[in-house]
Amino acid sequence: xxxxxxxxxxxxxxDATRAGILEAAWDLARRHGLAAITLREVAGAVGMxxxxxxxxxxxxxxxxxxMYAQAVEQLSARLSRRRQGRDPRATLRNRVRAxxxxxxxxxxxxxxxxxxxxxxxxxxxxTYRMALAALSGTRTDLEATGITGARALDLMRAxxxxxxxxxxxxxxxxxxxxxxxxxxxxxxxxxxERAASRRVRR
Numbered sequence: 574x575x576x577x578x579x580x581x582x583x584x585x586x587x588d589a590t591r592a593g594i595l596e597a598a599w600d601l602a603r604r605h606g607l608a609a610i611t612l613r614e615v616a617g618a619v620g621m622x623x624x625x626x627x628x629x630x631x632x633x634x635x636x637x638x639x640m641y642a643q644a645v646e647q648l649s650a651r652l653s654r655r656r657q658g659r660d661p662r663a664t665l666r667n668r669v670r671a672x673x674x675x676x677x678x679x680x681x682x683x684x685x686x687x688x689x690x691x692x693x694x695x696x697x698x699x700t701y702r703m704a705l706a707a708l709s710g711t712r713t714d715l716e717a718t719g720i721t722g723a724r725a726l727d728l729m730r731a732x733x734x735x736x737x738x739x740x741x742x743x744x745x746x747x748x749x750x751x752x753x754x755x756x757x758x759x760x761x762x763x764x765x766e767r768a769a770s771r772r773v774r775r
Contacts, residue, residue: 591629603681607690641696644682649707651675661717668714676737720765
């Protein structure tokens with residue numbers, strides 16, 4: 574029992590240290606940019622030497638991968654709480670609104686998840702599968718509206734990430750582009766309604 578307690582204590586301490594390192598990395602990234610942070614800076618922020626950091630992250634990319642996983646977990650949790658609408662379209666709107674709000678509230682987190690701000694970094698296959706799982710929920714909500722196919726999902730993603738990118742780049746404290754979400758979705762739905770109507774006429 575004592576041995577198990579000692580192992581649990583060490584594991585908890587290791588997890589707490591790892592969490593502190595990631596928190597410091599996010600803080601530095603928000604101040605200086607994701608690509609600009611160094612392991613030496615992160616180590617200094619948590620009061621350790623850079624070599625000690627390698628006990629927790631084998632490389633800088635391993636640290637980015639953990640940050641990516643953390644961001645995706647947070648996004649998944651937010652999207653899982655999206656409100657059920659009165660119909661499938663309303664539910665999809667709620668999901669898109671939740672996604673856009675999540676992204677614009679922390680531009681650096683958004684950039685790591687959906688842009689390529691760090692040269693040479695790609696999430697590991699295991700971590701990327703987490704992102705695909707979050708995307709599958711969007712596909713499910715989209716298909717519930719009667720709109721299916723990879724092309725439709727790609728268009729939906731292009732619309733939402735385009736709005737986020739413009740908002741973050743040009744009006745980070747405002748709502749110039751995020752206020753267009755519902756209008757953009759109206760256009761999206763109208764496009765597929767017209768396509769369905771053409772198929773029926775044929």
